[in-house]
Amino acid sequence: QAGLTQPPSVSKDLRQTATLTCTGNNNNVGDQGAAWLQQHQGHPPKLLSYRNNNRPSGISERLSASRSGNTASLTITGLQPEDEADYYCSAWDSSLSAWVFGGGTKLTVL
Amino acid sequence: QVQLVQSGAEVKKPGASVKVSCKASGYTFSGYKKHWVRQAPGQGLEWMGWVNPNSGGTHYAQKFQGRVTMTGDTSISTAYMELYSLRTDDTAVYYCVRDSGSFDCWGQGTLVTVSS
Numbered sequence: 001q002a003g004l005t006q007p008p009s010v011s012k013d014l015r016q017t018a019t020l021t022c023t024g025n026n027n028n029v030g031d032q033g034a035a036w037l038q039q040h041q042g043h044p045p046k047l048l049s050y051r052n053n054n055r056p057s058g059i060s061e062r063l064s065a066s067r068s069g070n071t072a073s074l075t076i077t078g079l080q081p082e083d084e085a086d087y088y089c090s091a092w093d094s095s096l097s098a099w100v101f102g103g104g105t106k107l108t109v110l
Numbered sequence: 111q112v113q114l115v116q117s118g119a120e121v122k123k124p125g126a127s128v129k130v131s132c133k134a135s136g137y138t139f140s141g142y143k144k145h146w147v148r149q150a151p152g153q154g155l156e157w158m159g160w161v162n163p164n165s166g167g168t169h170y171a172q173k174f175q176g177r178v179t180m181t182g183d184t185s186i187s188t189a190y191m192e193l194y195s196l197r198t199d200d201t202a203v204y205y206c207v208r209d210s211g212s213f214d215c216w217g218q219g220t221l222v223t224v225s226s
Binding site for chain 1: 145154156172205211214218219
């Protein structure tokens with residue numbers, strides 16, 4: 001089934017800002033927004049934000065999410081070594097009646 | 111605190127079935143749907159479906175319909191995912207996930223290896 005589109009990799013310098021994107025369509029991202037997940041190697045994913053910019057408790061304020069049309073974005077400011085991970089977006093697709101995921105973006109902090 | 115603890119790794123032969131459990135603690139089990147998401151080695155996340163432990167209702171991804179059963183036992187706060195007719199490409203880590211409006215709590219994952 002169709003998924004969401006994410007760039008495979010992004011590299012940024014320490015203390016810089018990274019913006020990760022996730023493109024869907026009117027039936028998923030453009031409808032109810034997207035959630036963002038972070039996954040470190042060998043660990044389960046962790047929820048970072050949901051419905052565009054709602055952060056669960058304990059998630060750093062350096063992370064913020066937004067949406068413009070059918071594209072969701074996750075911005076991480078002041079990059080730290082621990083931000084190096086895989087990032088996935090997800091959304092409910094009303095036409096597929098299914099949750100869909102992006103392929104993931106590997107963020108490297110140089 | 112909210113916690114999901116899954117059963118241990120499994121090795122199965124092609125054609126067999128596997129049943130993975132997910133025990134919840136720290137919250138009212140019947141109050142939240144439980145999703146199952148899998149991740150093949152080195153790959154991304156794939157949604158398989160959900161079960162509503164309160165009603166027993168389910169909704170499966172089209173890809174898995176007819177090959178998966180998801181259930182919940184509220185008396186022991188445990189959700190189950192059973193996958194049938196296993197193939198080698200079912201080799202993956204299987205996660206249970208609580209749904210409180212989004213995927214807010216994940217189990218530690220269960221590696222299922224399908225190999226002859």
